[in-house]
Amino acid sequence: MPSDELKSILKKHKLRITDCRTDVLNLFIQKGSALSQGDLEHQLGAYDRVTLYRTLNSFLQAGILHKIPNATGVATYGLCHHTCSPNDHNHNHIHFKCNACGQIECLEDKAVPQISVPKGYQIEVVNMIVDGICPSCA
Amino acid sequence: MPSDELKSILKKHKLRITDCRTDVLNLFIQKGSALSQGDLEHQLGAYDRVTLYRTLNSFLQAGILHKIPNATGVATYGLCHHTCSPNDHNHNHIHFKCNACGQIECLEDKAVPQISVPKGYQIEVVNMIVDGICPSCA
DNA sequence: ATAGCTTATGCAACTAAATTGCATTTATAA
């Protein structure tokens, strides 16, 4: 993606434009799938782990990325494709984790179905994670 | 829960009966909510961290516990209320995580709704985690 | 009940990920 577009995305979210941030953002856009901090470290070796860590946190805060729950213990992050802001993350799509290659993807077109919970419980966010085999691994 | 019942549960799953295992099992039954290894360490200080770690793994294997995905990074485990065996964990219920007290519960009565995924994806397991406020914290 | 075999436990050590403090560098707005 052209550098100008990357910068405008950062600007839109009121983040200072730095090399690390544009590179991280670009990687997320290129890859299309969810990435962990380790993925970033591996593919953007130029930057310190801590800087990548803080970049992820900035992006979370800003609403550029969302955190994807999973049982493996390593946090993964996906691009917010819809308009998200720090206080209003707005995600409603299913996540898919491939048991073969380990990749996690956002299935943007698949909405999380409506559910009900017992009396007394208040719903704030609903996450749905599908484990299985992705098309590339089938 | 009476010691005899605890022992028979362990026996049913072909696990040797030890103090640690009966205490851990008893704690899960008493609490009713999901627990992390840290929770066990805190509440069953008599046992070594590694022993608790291996107890959790044995229980997972045996089908006594199931792992509950969440975005916090610490693994939590819940009792399998239905018949589960090592090769056939059979869970279909929603999990609820309270954003106030942090507790995670199994909503046994709330089934995970059926979903469809894009062509080429194969579903193996579906997890649904609801974040919100639990009745005790409301 | 006991002996013998198998499994569980505790300790120490190690890995990996997440997190913090602080000095230095860099981005941005005046």
Added chain:
DNA sequence: TTATAAATGCAATTTAGTTGCATAAGCTAT
């Protein structure tokens, strides 16, 4: 261009998860 606030890198710490090995304990067959 300069002043200010924020981002970065490095070092160090915390936390969770994991493995190896010697010892202790559970279980089964005699």
